[in-house]
Amino acid sequence: MTFLLVALAALAVAPLPQDPEPRAWTIQAERVYTSTGRNLEKGLVVVSAGKISAVTPGAGDEDERPRDRLKVYAVTAGLVDAGVRVTNWSSVEQSKEVTPQLRVSDALDPFALDWERQLRSGVTTVLASPIDRNVIGGLSVVLKTAGPESIAARTLKADAVLRGSMGSDPSAGNHAASGRPTDFYSRRPTTRMGVEWEWRNAFFTTALGQNEQDPGRATLVAALQGKIPVFVQAWTTQDIRTAVFLREEVQARPEFASAGMNTPRFVIDAAAEAWKEPQLLARSQTPVILPPFPAGGRTRDNALMAWNVAKILKDSGVPFALSSHGSSDVADRLAMQAGYAMAGGITFEDALAAVTSTPAKLLGVDSRVGSLEVGKDADLVLWSGEPFQPGTRVVATIVDGVLRYEGWDAVQGAAIAR
């Protein structure tokens, strides 16, 4: 009894942080899109203790606890964006070109409005990566877009991906010294081949044990052994080819085999011109993440992104995910990307997979998120109509069982029963 009183007194002086507790919810929807291939017309998704506890057909007892019942047109799993860039120069350490060991999570701001923007567009899980200024920029982190006000508490998977880039981004701004160098930008790489050389140098020195003192070595070893996937930004055909050939070289050369470092896993990020090399990607079993569809047809690095790129990848058997890149442009929202990809010829199911289950698999978090299945995290998007259509709104977003976003019609009470 005394102990209980002491415990109560301790509670009284140290109130818990005012973070909403996960609540029990019953989402009643005309359409339940599960991302498992099994969809329901008129179904229920039941949530308790932050997890999905049931996905069933029917309408249940509609009078039961109306406060916990949300009625919407459609419900899907929370969207997953594996291509979010941290639009912050302080996310990448530019004093060196190769910084595999540095963590982008150390640069993230839990209070930034970007997370809420993602939430409003239905994205509940992201891979946040450093800005592509380094050849190998560091370790990306998978995190939820809502939750307690700390990055550590929102992290779903730390050190999830080793992040780097081919192409022109890592060499932009570097220059050959003319006279006395005044800063560290008088260095390589200044060209695409210089960028590729830095990758090759990092991999070979690791396999040959020539970088024992390098703080990034352990990360590079893990990447070459396939323990951490390597996400390589490559917009254009030649950069996609360069990345695939580099991996195939690592798989084939005896130096890597004898060191036990010949099984890297590559994912090509921002592969706008993947439609030109579907056979290469299929043969090498390299998944890709597509960048946002560009307004003028051309992306960064002057890559040409065809409208039917997703369709070509689908037909060729190349796994692909879609991404908004974390852009603040409303036309770049992830749900819009899925709609554009459907306009390019893929089915709703394929588009849904490309923004839920496929990116979850690429990130190795598919046991937790990416589909509506019993036992998975209660990350749900409630839609006013058919998802990915331009006129459809995100009515509400639930993360880990907590209602984190309500759209304007929810405030008016038109869609959500309170």
Place this chain on the structure above:
Amino acid sequence: MLPILLAFAAATIPGQSPLAIRAKTVWTGGGRVLENGVVVVDDGRIQSVGTDVAIPEDAEVLEHDGVLTAGMIALHGAAGAVGETRDGTRPALPEARVGLALDGRSRDFEELREAGITSILVTPDPSGITGGTTALVKTLDGQVVRDPAHLSLVFSSEGLSGNREPTSRPGALALLNALFAEPRGVVADARAGRIGCLFEVREREDIGRAIAFAREKKLRGALHGAGLSGELSEPIRDSGLAVILPVLGVGAPQRVLDAVARLAKDGVAFGFGLDAPWVHADSLRLSAALCVRAGLDRQAAWRGLTADAAKIAGVDDRLGRIERGLDADLVLWSGDPLDLSSSARTVLVGGKSVPMGGPAGTAKESHR
């Protein structure tokens, strides 16, 4: 290096008689407010304080129809060291001592002491991951009270640079971790708790990182520079760190002022910074007065300018309160010092009277 405590006897003129100040109101800074209190000063120190205090026969007696307080302590600035507080050539200069760059007789100090500020924490600029160590100095005669006072550690983006390491947050953290592996020097003193750290922060995200680092390395000290610190008052309280607020001008948003009130409510010790000499010395009182107007307890605000500031600077054994044995750094205010129409009529530093009104000493009343 152990912090050097220069325990000089205060600069009372030898042979001078004790001074007894009989004031209408005395704010002792220890939570007590005395009506018709008496404070006796001798040999640069406070000999006694109370309402029923024996006044020595040879004492000079000063009657004051206002408020008597301890001198204020400004917790951030470059007074006496303008142009000497930043060396941006290297990512880390932990052993750089701003106390050695000081000109103790700089005219920067005149404005401060005439405004009732009797000590100031002079700080290296945020540069790289550390710009060096802070020093606490008196505003009269350049007496150094504590040097080094803190190791400055930069968690704000000001430490990052476009053309030298670190350019990034992760890079800065890697450098900080490497720095704290140093076996000797001021960093080892910080790790062992022999010296506190001054964490330079601006945004709330900086505070999260600074707290995590302090916890990991078991550091103590204060977070300087984030107006919204109070929005994270619970994690700050749990970290044991104190807060030094930035200068709050008349344009300080209500949100910032509300956040300060939360610091007090949640029991986080806080003081006020003053970017002297670029900001007028009266801005220190103004910062606190704005918080009081927004609902902060008056005595809590005043402790932030005196007793709690002394704790944050690690000098509460000498400064910040009117208590027997402490330095006679005293201010005689015309009225309530948090009423901005009040002014400092007489300022004593170590029992020695500060000439008021500039070098000529004519504009304001001056005692001996």
